[in-house]
Amino acid sequence: xxxxxxxxxxxxxxxxxxxxxxxxxxxxxxxxxxxxxxxxxxxxxxxxxxxxxxxxxxxxxxxxxxxxxxxxxxxxxxxxxxxxxxxxxxxxxxxxxxxxxxxxxxxxxxxxxxxxxxxxxxxxxxxxxxxxxxxxxxxxxxxxxxxxxxxxxxxxxxxxxxxxxxxxxxxxxxxxxxxxxxxxxxxxxxxxxxxxxxxxxxxxxxxxxxxxxxxxxxxxxxxxxxxxxxxxxxxxxxxxxxxxxxxxxxxxxxxxxxxxxxxxxxxxxxxxxxxxxxxxxxxxxxxxxxxxxxxxxxxxxxxxxxxxxxxxxxxxxxxxxxxxxxxxxxxxxxxxxxxxx
Amino acid sequence: xxxxxxxxxxxxxxxxxxxxxxxxxxxxxxxxxxxxxxxxxxxxxxxxxxxxxxxxxxxxxxxxxxxxxxxxxxxxxxxxxxxxxxxxxxxxxxxxxxxxxxxxxxxxxxxxxxxxxxxxxxxxxxxxxxxxxxxxxxxxxxxxxxxxxxxxxxxxxxxxxxxxxxxxxxxxxxxxxxxxxxxxxxxxxxxxxxxxxxxxxxxxxxxxxxxxxxxxxxxxxxxxxxxxxxxxxxxxxxxxxxxxxxxxxxxxxxxxxxxxxxxxxxxxxxxxxxxxxxxxxxxxxxxxxxxxxxxxxxxxxxxxxxxxxxxxxxxxxxxxxxxxxxxxxxxxxxxxxxxxx
Numbered sequence: 001x002x003x004x005x006x007x008x009x010x011x012x013x014x015x016x017x018x019x020x021x022x023x024x025x026x027x028x029x030x031x032x033x034x035x036x037x038x039x040x041x042x043x044x045x046x047x048x049x050x051x052x053x054x055x056x057x058x059x060x061x062x063x064x065x066x067x068x069x070x071x072x073x074x075x076x077x078x079x080x081x082x083x084x085x086x087x088x089x090x091x092x093x094x095x096x097x098x099x100x101x102x103x104x105x106x107x108x109x110x111x112x113x114x115x116x117x118x119x120x121x122x123x124x125x126x127x128x129x130x131x132x133x134x135x136x137x138x139x140x141x142x143x144x145x146x147x148x149x150x151x152x153x154x155x156x157x158x159x160x161x162x163x164x165x166x167x168x169x170x171x172x173x174x175x176x177x178x179x180x181x182x183x184x185x186x187x188x189x190x191x192x193x194x195x196x197x198x199x200x201x202x203x204x205x206x207x208x209x210x211x212x213x214x215x216x217x218x219x220x221x222x223x224x225x226x227x228x229x230x231x232x233x234x235x236x237x238x239x240x241x242x243x244x245x246x247x248x249x250x251x252x253x254x255x256x257x258x259x260x261x262x263x264x265x266x267x268x269x270x271x272x273x274x275x276x277x278x279x280x281x282x283x284x285x286x287x288x289x290x291x292x293x294x295x296x297x298x299x300x301x302x303x304x305x306x307x308x309x310x311x312x313x314x315x316x317x318x319x320x321x322x323x324x325x326x327x328x329x330x331x332x333x334x335x336x337x338x339x340x341x
Numbered sequence: 342x343x344x345x346x347x348x349x350x351x352x353x354x355x356x357x358x359x360x361x362x363x364x365x366x367x368x369x370x371x372x373x374x375x376x377x378x379x380x381x382x383x384x385x386x387x388x389x390x391x392x393x394x395x396x397x398x399x400x401x402x403x404x405x406x407x408x409x410x411x412x413x414x415x416x417x418x419x420x421x422x423x424x425x426x427x428x429x430x431x432x433x434x435x436x437x438x439x440x441x442x443x444x445x446x447x448x449x450x451x452x453x454x455x456x457x458x459x460x461x462x463x464x465x466x467x468x469x470x471x472x473x474x475x476x477x478x479x480x481x482x483x484x485x486x487x488x489x490x491x492x493x494x495x496x497x498x499x500x501x502x503x504x505x506x507x508x509x510x511x512x513x514x515x516x517x518x519x520x521x522x523x524x525x526x527x528x529x530x531x532x533x534x535x536x537x538x539x540x541x542x543x544x545x546x547x548x549x550x551x552x553x554x555x556x557x558x559x560x561x562x563x564x565x566x567x568x569x570x571x572x573x574x575x576x577x578x579x580x581x582x583x584x585x586x587x588x589x590x591x592x593x594x595x596x597x598x599x600x601x602x603x604x605x606x607x608x609x610x611x612x613x614x615x616x617x618x619x620x621x622x623x624x625x626x627x628x629x630x631x632x633x634x635x636x637x638x639x640x641x642x643x644x645x646x647x648x649x650x651x652x653x654x655x656x657x658x659x660x661x662x663x664x665x666x667x668x669x670x671x672x673x674x675x676x677x678x679x680x681x682x
Contacts, residue, residue, distance in 0.1 A: 060616070232611050246628075251615050263608045270573050270610075273623035274592050275401070280622075282615035287587075 012037045014107035015321055017072045021062050024259040024329060029062070030322050031075075038111040040090045045117065047084035047100060049108050049318075049341045053131040054325040055080060056164075056230075059258040069284070079105035081131045083120060094119070101130045106321050108341055124300055132165050132336035133310035134299055136285055141169035141228075142295040143288035144250035148281045149226040153178035156220050158239050161230030162203065163190035165310075165336035166252060169299075170228045171200050172308050179226075182219045184212070184235055186331040193334060198309060206235055213238040223247075232256045233264065240272045249280040259329060311335025353378045355418045355448035356662055362403050365600040365670060370403070371663050372416075379452040381431040386458065388425035388441060390449050390659075390682045394472040395666040396421060397505075397571075400599040410625070420446035422472050424461060435460070442471045447662050449682055465641055473506050473677035474651035475640055477626055482510035482569075483636040484629035485591035489622045490567040494519035497561050499580050502571030503544065504531035506651075506677035507593060510640075511569045512541050513649050520567070523560045525553070525576055527672040534675060539650060547576055554579040564588075573597045574605065581613045590621040600670060652676030 011034050018031040040046045058080055061072045072078060082105060086098040091114035094100065100117040104110035120130045132138060144166075151157060157174040161167040162183025171181045171194065183194040183203040194203040202219035209215050216224075216238055223244040229236055232254030240249075257264050273280060288295075302308035313333040315324040318341045328337055352375050359372040381387045399421055402413045413419060423446060427439040432455035435441065441458040445451035461471045473479060485507075492498060498515040502508040503524025512522045512535065524535040524544040535544040543560035550556050557565075557579055564585040570577055573595030581590075598605050614621060629636075643649035654674040656665040659682045669678055 065616075229611070232609065236611065251611055254609075254611050254615055257609065257612060263612075265606050266609050267604045268573065268595075268598065268607050268610075270570070270577065270592055270595050270621075270623070271598060271604075273621060274595055275406075275623070277623050277625060277628050279620065280611075280614060281620040282611070282613075282618050284618060287618050 010037065010108075011035065012107060012109045013318060014077045015105075016075050016077055017062060019074060020064055021059075021259075023261045025059065025062065025326060027322055027326075030078075037109045040088055040111045042090050043114050044111050045086045045091050045094045045100075045114065046088035047082075047102060047104070047110050047112055047117070048087045049082050049084045049110070050099075051083040051128045051131055051314075052106060052318075052321065052339045052341060053081035053136075054321065054328060054337050054339060055136070056253055056255045056258065056328050058325065059329070077105050077107055079103055081136055082110075083127050083130050084110075099127050101135065108318055125303055128312055128314070128338055128340075129303070129310060131338055132312055133169055133303060133308065134296060137165035137336055138169050138299050138310075139288075139292055139295050140252060140285040141166045141173060142299060143285060143291050144252050144283055145170050145173055145226070145228060146295075147288055147291065148250035148279075148283060149174075149228060149248050151177040151179050151226055154180075155225035156180045156182065156222055156244075157226040157228065158182045158184065158216070158220065158224050159228040159230070160184045160235050160239070161253065161255060162194055162200070163187075163334050164230060167228070167230055168194070168198055168311065168335060169308065172198055173302075174226070175199055176302065176307055180220075180222070182216070184231070184239075190334055193311075213241060216242055226250075228252060230255060234266065237266055237269075240269055243272060243276040243278050245276055247276055247278040249278060251280055251282040255329070313337050315339050317341075351378065351449075352376065353448060353450045354659060356446075357416050357418055358403060358413045360415060361405055362400075362600075364602045366400065366403065366667060368663055368667075371419075378450045381429055381452045383431050384455050385452050386427045386432050386435045386441075386455060387429040388423075388443060388445070388451050388453055388458070389428045390423050390425045390451070391440075392424040392469045392472055392655075393447060393659075393662065393680045393682060394422035394477075395662065395669060395678050395680060396477075397594055397596045397599065397669050399666065400670070418446050418448055420444055422477055423451075424468050424471050425451075440468050442476065449659055466644055469653055469655070469679055469681075470644070470651060472679055473653055474510055474644060474649065475637060478506035478677055479510050479640050479651075480629075480633055480636050481593060481626040482507045482514060483640060484626060484632050485593050485624055486511050486514055486567070486569060487636075488629055488632065489591035489620075489624060490515075490569060490589050492518040492520050492567055495521075496566035497521045497523065497563055497585075498567040498569065499523045499525065499557070499561065499565050500569040500571070501525045501576050501580070502594065502596060503535055503541070504528075504675050505571060508569070508571055509535070509539055509652065509676060510649065513539055514643075515567070516540055517643065517648055521561075521563075523557070525572070525580075531675055534652075554582060557583055567591075569593060571596060575607065578607055578610075581610055584613060584617040584619050586617055588617055588619040590619065592621055592623040596670070654678050656680050658682075 016031045021029045099120040163185040191203040194200040230253040233256035362370045440461040498520045504526040532544040535541040571594040574597035
């Protein structure tokens with residue numbers, strides 16, 4: 001079988017969900033296991049992981065609750081986006097050396113059915129971007145902003161979690177569309193990056209202000225037309241108080257709430273939405289699968305033209321996967337958090 | 342001048358906002374004044390009030406806050422929908438005896454500019470319906486349900502404040518559209534009316550249940566696709582926990598919150614909207630002014646065909662206006678609350 005030899009005596013390693021986290025996940029919630037490297041059957045390929053993705057949404061799947069994606073199961077591998085190299089193929093669609101995008105998650109090798117993989121073009125951009133600006137986060141930013149936010153020239157767009165993979169893409173697309181863009185992030189380094197590297201009109205460090213509402217009022221003299229929300233909680237309360245008539249709020253994530261052990265309470269937001277005729281819409285990128293081709297083409301065009309920058313925070317070593325995931329909730333990552341295996 | 346004589350020695354009476362209510366309004370928040378009946382100048386008409394409208398939204402306008410409509414001013418008349426008869430005209434567009442719809446509010450007589458009035462056709466339906474099912478509440482129900490809710494056959498629609506003028510119209514339109522309809526209201530009489538007279542599939546008396554969520558779960562075995570919200574507060578919390586994927590929530594009113602002196606707090610709703618890819622949209626009927634012609638035509642057609650029933654709670658006597666208004670918040674009205682002057 002092709003490729004078998006290239007693996008030599010190496011064994012597969014995978015990370016399982018050992019138990020459901022209570023609040024903030026801890027390393028003990030995960031289990032490392034080793035096994036023989038699996039072999040592909042007909043119509044399957046063996047993929048060696050090059051880069052794997054750790055994402056905030058994975059926290060939700062660790063709970064046992066009905067959501068847009070089913071929860072992870074105990075003692076099964078944590079699945080998620082992976083860029084890998086085909087090292088053995090029993091499929092006519094893939095050959096050794098192909099770079100592919102899959103969803104087999106936190107493991108060094110995996111056998112995947114040919115219909116579970118898509119090819120990544122290594123000439124278009126570094127292949128890791130298939131997990132970021134030219135992958136799920138980039139698509140999330142694009143469809144959420146364009147389909148729900150519907151930005152118009154001259155409008156003001158506020159984005160929370162602005163230095164994350166989704167947030168920084170949202171802000172840059174909004175700039176391309178002629179909007180005033182204000183980012184909210186959690187460190188001085190992030191705020192400086194957003195303003196100086198990505199051209200945001202203003203950026204606010206929510207950890208270093210007495211009143212985020214006051215800072216926002218200064219940064220948004222004409223109010224807020226679109227609030228792309230990755231964060232939730234009291235940051236959102238402040239933004240919602242500044243909405244304009246017919247404002248739109250794509251609801252992408254609520255990272256401030258993911259690790260709470262009880263439902264969070266806060267001021268009811270319906271009165272704000274009511275008096276402003278505002279629209280709030282939760283979404284997951286797959287709701288807009290019919291837009292992916294158009295979106296990827298546009299994103300790649302902007303990346304290649306230098307109009308859309310991306311930033312990857314690449315952690316080296318499979319053994320650091322869990323820590324890279326936990327880092328998302330410590331607010332450490334600037335840009336897309338990726339593990340290079 | 343035509344019509345002057347018909348008024349005789351009668352004087353005008355009007356109700357002003359004396360001060361901004363704190364919490365639930367009290368009679369002392371209003372002031373009655375008498376004055377000479379005004380006379381129309383060129384392009385104006387003198388209208389005698391036949392029916393005047395008291396509506397929940399008026400409570401919001403009594404606060405000094407930025408909203409979709411400007412707040413009422415102290416010492417000025419409470420404006421709102423009125424059906425009246427033209428008793429003197431200095432306009433080529435109106436003649437004595439015309440029945441008109443205006444917005445001059447809580448007064449027995451008023452001079453109105455010709456462009457502030459629209460004619461009401463007394464052959465179409467009783468003229469008071471221009472304040473209800475064929476007026477603002479009916480239009481609100483129609484555009485909110487059709488434009489935001491977008492009901493599809495077989496879906497489940499929950500409506501709060503279901504025995505109010507807007508709510509009962511929403512439920513009946515949803516039935517016409519082939520939906521399962523569940524109403525939430527605050528008395529046994531209302532619940533029976535909704536089920537027996539209007540054909541709702543189920544109705545829940547929120548004042549007579551230990552767990553509204555449990556009752557809703559029984560009444561909505563396939564979850565909730567549309568929640569037309571007139572009420573807010575803990576009733577809404579219960580409904581939101583039962584949303585289906587891609588649910589829609591037209592946000593029409595929040596009567597449970599109007600008289601609170603502090604912002605209400607409750608469980609944050611963004612996680613529910615997020616995991617269900619749900620849409621929530623605040624609106625005011627005037628956002629959809631371009632749909633009014635189509636909507637009125639359709640509503641009148643349904644009313645005349647007996648497919649859309651309406652109910653008016655007519656209070657007799659101008660002197661009972663304030664009490665009729667306060668009754669809205671005591672949950673007394675079944676259907677459109679109207680004062681016959």
